[in-house]
Amino acid sequence: MAPIATPFFFYLLSAMMLVGGILVITQKNAVHSALALIVTLLAQAAIYLMLYAPFVAAVQIVLYAGGIMVLFLFVIMLVNIDRSLKEKQFNSQWWVGIIAATGLGGLFVAVYTKGKNIFPERVLSVAEADNTQKVASLLYGQYMFAFEIASLLLLVAIIGAVVMAKKKI
Amino acid sequence: MTDRTTLSPLDLETPDKTFLDSNELVINMGPQHPATHGVLRVILRLDGEKVLGLECVIGYLHRGVEKIGENRTYTMFNPYVDRMDYVAAVSNGLGYCEAVEKLLSIEAPPRAQHVRVILTELNRIASHQLWLGTHALDIGAITPLFYTFRDREEILKIFEKYCGARLTTHSFRIGGLQYETYNGFEKEVKNFLNFFRPKISEYEELLTTNRIWVERTKNVGKISAEDCIALGVTGPVLRASGVKWDLRKAQPYANYKNFDFEIPTGQNGDTYDRYLVRMEEMRQAVRIIEQAVDALPEGPIMAKVPKVMKPPVGEVYHSIEAPKGELGYFIVSDGSTQPYRVRVRPPSFVNLQALDIMCRGQLVADVIAVIGTLDIVLGEVDR
Amino acid sequence: MNAFVQYIESYLTSNLTPGAAGNMFWVFVYILLVFVGLSVAVICMNWLERKILAHMQVRLGPMRVGPHGLLQPFADALKLLLKEDIMPAEADSVIFWAAPFIVVLAAFTTFVVVPFGPQHAITDMNIGILFMLGVSSLSVLGIVMAGWASNSHYPLIGALRSSAQMVSYEVAMGLAVVSAILMTSLNATGTGTLSMIGIVEAQKAQGEWFIFKFFPLGLVSFAIFAIAMVAETNRAPFDLAEAESELTAGFHTEYSGFRWSLFFLAEYSAMIAVSSIAVTLWLGGWLRPFPNLLSGPRWDTFFSYFPGATFLALAAICFFNVARMPKHPYFRIQTVGLAGFGGFLAFIGLVLFIPAVSFRVQDIFWFSAKVAAFMYLYIWYRGTFPRYRFDQLMKIGWKVLLPVGLGVLILTAGVALFQQNLWRP
Numbered sequence: 001m002a003p004i005a006t007p008f009f010f011y012l013l014s015a016m017m018l019v020g021g022i023l024v025i026t027q028k029n030a031v032h033s034a035l036a037l038i039v040t041l042l043a044q045a046a047i048y049l050m051l052y053a054p055f056v057a058a059v060q061i062v063l064y065a066g067g068i069m070v071l072f073l074f075v076i077m078l079v080n081i082d083r084s085l086k087e088k089q090f091n092s093q094w095w096v097g098i099i100a101a102t103g104l105g106g107l108f109v110a111v112y113t114k115g116k117n118i119f120p121e122r123v124l125s126v127a128e129a130d131n132t133q134k135v136a137s138l139l140y141g142q143y144m145f146a147f148e149i150a151s152l153l154l155l156v157a158i159i160g161a162v163v164m165a166k167k168k169i
Numbered sequence: 170m171t172d173r174t175t176l177s178p179l180d181l182e183t184p185d186k187t188f189l190d191s192n193e194l195v196i197n198m199g200p201q202h203p204a205t206h207g208v209l210r211v212i213l214r215l216d217g218e219k220v221l222g223l224e225c226v227i228g229y230l231h232r233g234v235e236k237i238g239e240n241r242t243y244t245m246f247n248p249y250v251d252r253m254d255y256v257a258a259v260s261n262g263l264g265y266c267e268a269v270e271k272l273l274s275i276e277a278p279p280r281a282q283h284v285r286v287i288l289t290e291l292n293r294i295a296s297h298q299l300w301l302g303t304h305a306l307d308i309g310a311i312t313p314l315f316y317t318f319r320d321r322e323e324i325l326k327i328f329e330k331y332c333g334a335r336l337t338t339h340s341f342r343i344g345g346l347q348y349e350t351y352n353g354f355e356k357e358v359k360n361f362l363n364f365f366r367p368k369i370s371e372y373e374e375l376l377t378t379n380r381i382w383v384e385r386t387k388n389v390g391k392i393s394a395e396d397c398i399a400l401g402v403t404g405p406v407l408r409a410s411g412v413k414w415d416l417r418k419a420q421p422y423a424n425y426k427n428f429d430f431e432i433p434t435g436q437n438g439d440t441y442d443r444y445l446v447r448m449e450e451m452r453q454a455v456r457i458i459e460q461a462v463d464a465l466p467e468g469p470i471m472a473k474v475p476k477v478m479k480p481p482v483g484e485v486y487h488s489i490e491a492p493k494g495e496l497g498y499f500i501v502s503d504g505s506t507q508p509y510r511v512r513v514r515p516p517s518f519v520n521l522q523a524l525d526i527m528c529r530g531q532l533v534a535d536v537i538a539v540i541g542t543l544d545i546v547l548g549e550v551d552r
Numbered sequence: 553m554n555a556f557v558q559y560i561e562s563y564l565t566s567n568l569t570p571g572a573a574g575n576m577f578w579v580f581v582y583i584l585l586v587f588v589g590l591s592v593a594v595i596c597m598n599w600l601e602r603k604i605l606a607h608m609q610v611r612l613g614p615m616r617v618g619p620h621g622l623l624q625p626f627a628d629a630l631k632l633l634l635k636e637d638i639m640p641a642e643a644d645s646v647i648f649w650a651a652p653f654i655v656v657l658a659a660f661t662t663f664v665v666v667p668f669g670p671q672h673a674i675t676d677m678n679i680g681i682l683f684m685l686g687v688s689s690l691s692v693l694g695i696v697m698a699g700w701a702s703n704s705h706y707p708l709i710g711a712l713r714s715s716a717q718m719v720s721y722e723v724a725m726g727l728a729v730v731s732a733i734l735m736t737s738l739n740a741t742g743t744g745t746l747s748m749i750g751i752v753e754a755q756k757a758q759g760e761w762f763i764f765k766f767f768p769l770g771l772v773s774f775a776i777f778a779i780a781m782v783a784e785t786n787r788a789p790f791d792l793a794e795a796e797s798e799l800t801a802g803f804h805t806e807y808s809g810f811r812w813s814l815f816f817l818a819e820y821s822a823m824i825a826v827s828s829i830a831v832t833l834w835l836g837g838w839l840r841p842f843p844n845l846l847s848g849p850r851w852d853t854f855f856s857y858f859p860g861a862t863f864l865a866l867a868a869i870c871f872f873n874v875a876r877m878p879k880h881p882y883f884r885i886q887t888v889g890l891a892g893f894g895g896f897l898a899f900i901g902l903v904l905f906i907p908a909v910s911f912r913v914q915d916i917f918w919f920s921a922k923v924a925a926f927m928y929l930y931i932w933y934r935g936t937f938p939r940y941r942f943d944q945l946m947k948i949g950w951k952v953l954l955p956v957g958l959g960v961l962i963l964t965a966g967v968a969l970f971q972q973n974l975w976r977p
Contacts (some may be wrong), residue, residue: 194705194709196705218709218942218943308938308939309788309789309791309938309939309940310936310937310938310939311605311609311934311935312608312609312935314609315609315610316609316610319610375936376938379937379938381937381938381939381940382938384940384941384944385938385939385940385941385944532941532942532943533709534792534939534941534942535941
């Protein structure tokens, strides 16, 4: 399948992600922030699609945009947001923020200029047709142990949440 | 019986605060709400979906019926009582006429008594049909409504043919009946009974064993027999709690003692039992009507009643078993042509008090079911 | 210009979906067709639901606007478009404005991968079914936004109810879907597929619809999906979010006019979408009955008469009713209109008898017929069942459907593994 207008869509989606990300931290209304985050996540899913990783893209939509963000919205909508609207938006941690941003920016520049040696340039050869099957065989073959550990961790988190939230079980 | 009924639910302290601030909601259900069967306003205090308490605000339909009674002669007040429980207008008329007859110490002739029983029981069926349709509609089953209305139409046709009105019939007079039955009255009533008997099974087919219906009504809006008696709750609600109390048997009026019928009772006092009790009552009503039509005697339809009614000084309380419970009339006479005081004991008004007890700890959806199962008519609650 | 015509014609010889063939022109044509077809289907559903429900409830339903109320949906649409668009004071205007569009967008986007036939889909994705589930789950966002932005208690409760319901039933739904997908792995290649077209072709290759596969495992997973999909679309008996006797109208209480009609449109397209999933996964998608047992050109020809015959039967019903119309001049316009409609249906039916046409569209016919059966079920449910309570609904989702779904999934996996490794010669 011939890629369609790849650079154009890449820049479009990246711009969406950036604008969304900035809105997440600048919006005063928490619900608006959450919606901006959803836009960001959806744009990210589209970028996964462009990278010939449809499975990851679909999972991104199902889990993050469809599942987790709905729970986020639930919580935000049930708390009183009038109070948070009046609070000061930015706390005075400018210095830490600037240092962290500079460090991250430097890393990006370094990777962009020197990256060719670390990550040799090559054409992606993953066939789209059996992408999902490849993911499955990796997940349940080579990385079986890591996968199971991750699920165990999630189970512990679920039990912990139930114990914390429920007074008597 | 605890004193929880005397507390306003809105004054209650929050029972359990968790570390998450669970926002308690106070919601106004009504007066304009599709499930409050008129203009009932219920203030609900909710924790999420759980009802912590509720308060009924009534009076939106108050017309001062009792006060009107003091300014009308005994005969003139008769049509007004039809406007209270407009779903069972015939029962209202029967109660009032019998109360005044008691005051005047006269008795309606046997033929009039029989026709009264037939019409009252037909009206009981009509009232229960309307209850069933709207109750099921509230719980989400939309189809029974149309079935019951289709069959209720046949009853209303009989009423219309008999006295010209369908809803507020004014079918009885003090001392008997105004109109003789029309030609073919017995046949039409019998035809209706034959038509209606399988229809009860048709309603039950849709609901009685329906899993969703059972789950929605079993153990919902439970009320114990003690609470019922303490609150004065009567009618099918009381009987569903296991008390075999029916004024037709306990203090026979009209000539109910001549007829053979059962009083259905329940055990759990929940919405499902009340449903079963009312369904069975419809069957029993069919039985009564059948006997009454078969034994319809010939004779006069009106007792000798003075042209100007001046009952002796005194008071009378007479109550009948209306479809919704005990409907009582307390009439004080000062010897003039107008009653000194008319007081109505409406079953809906008294039964409505049980709403709070029945709904505490239940969910919002159950409040709807319980309002439906109480079978209130706001015209009667507010009068 | 010639190159353009060639570009258009080049697709006609291929037997891929336009998306897979990468032909933009035909992709747009298909998108338009699906959009128009869906809108027509929603209009038909509107009329059919009222009519069928009415006849179940011993009444007639719409009878005034057009013969037998056929024009009623158009009258309603016109009314909704002309209605004043009310926005509550203090509502969050941006979100209030955007919410219905998100719901509609999510409902319509799912149709990108719905396979109406081996070539009749906008595109075939390697992750088709996952895409459908994912995009349809986005409509929850729109519902939550609508409920919250209305700044009113009843819509908020309605939105919380429906989103909690949709999120929980997605779990059971996903499990049922996975157990159906596992069945596709019994192909000759030995790997399963998530592609909607691949799933149907797997059923064709294995010679049975997945509802009958590993009896009764396929049936159970289908039943789980069939229950979950009713809950997912917020329809009776799981229509708590719109329980009019409790919450007036749920999350769209404050909406009116055009925006309300968008919710309506989204609800019905979501119903069609989940029914399409059920049809694709368990009922053989576009496959005609017995494609393997009754194969051969003679049977092919026989079954290709069905679409035309169906439309002729509908036309015959119309003409029958024309004959039953009252002869009073007052009814003349209605009679003529109904006859015209019957003639239109008959014309379509006759066109469908042309072999070239019928072989091209019979897949679409069988698919639509199966989906229509589900639509009838939806109406039937609504006419029959009372409404569940919220806690009961959650109990069914988490305590009944989820464990059963997990059990079926494990059993299906076991049986599939057994067949793949041990039993196969």
